[in-house]
């Protein structure tokens with residue numbers, strides 16, 4: 001019998017870590033969890049909190065050597081991947097023309113290219129009723145001033161996930177794009193690289209446990225998009241019916257207030 005596994009990228013903190021804890025508590029059909037991230041000490045700490053056996057993959061998902069290693073692990077183990085959760089990612093606030101080029105392009109590599117590589121390598125090991133959860137963001141709904149590349153990468157994740165969900169329906173594999181607003185994780189430690197987030201983001205801040213629980217339930221319900229909180233659902237609808245130019249101006253006014 002092939003081992004039934006869950007794979008989580010970005011498992012060392014925030015949503016990835018919370019997905020691991022949730023899977024351990026609630027997914028009784030899983031034999032093993034593969035935890036992927038660069039900070040090994042965090043993965044070891046998480047492993048000690050989890051009852052299920054864990055495989056720690058302490059690596060940078062942008063490296064070609066990681067892709068090769070992951071490919072070989074899948075081939076050797078030949079697991080039945082029941083759930084792939086792509087959480088690894090980062091964003092950096094600030095004006096595009098004032099940013100370090102490598103940090104900006106790094107967002108494309110981590111949030112888009114690595115996610116695509118891992119998804120592509122994992123799908124051959126997924127069977128009927130397997131699921132993929134890709135963490136996009138409410139930033140995917142429309143362009144974001146001072147978060148230009150990040151919002152664009154998340155639009156990619158949302159668009160890619162939705163199309164993939166339709167393509168994989170014939171195999172009965174289901175993809176959910178998770179689009180939260182601000183969540184209380186370490187995300188903003190990196191994002192606020194000398195630039196303070198807009199004050200209203202604090203007002204809309206969600207708890208990581210709530211976002212993950214909602215995402216898991218939406219994934220089980222085979223929902224294509226998971227949006228936690230009424231305010232983000234409103235933003236999702238507004239971005240479909242209102243001109244983006246108008247919404248960008250409103251966000252600009254809100255950002256300048258209290259600066």
Ligand SMILES: NC(=O)c1ccc[n+]([C@@H]2O[C@H](COP(=O)([O-])OP(=O)(O)OC[C@H]3O[C@@H](n4cnc5c(N)ncnc54)[C@H](OP(=O)(O)O)[C@@H]3O)[C@@H](O)[C@H]2O)c1
Nearest residue numbers: 010012013014015038039061088089137182183185186187
């Ligand atoms: N928090 C928010 O407000 C928010 C809102 C919407 C969407 N999101 C998205 O949610 C996802 C999870 O973020 P989070 O909020 O949980 O933030 P977080 O606590 O900073 O977690 C990010 C995770 O990604 C991993 N990671 C980043 N780059 C990596 C790389 N090159 N290789 C391997 N692992 C890497 C980090 O692990 P290591 O550093 O140990 O490698 C960490 O485990 C991200 O895609 C983020 O864009 C966040």
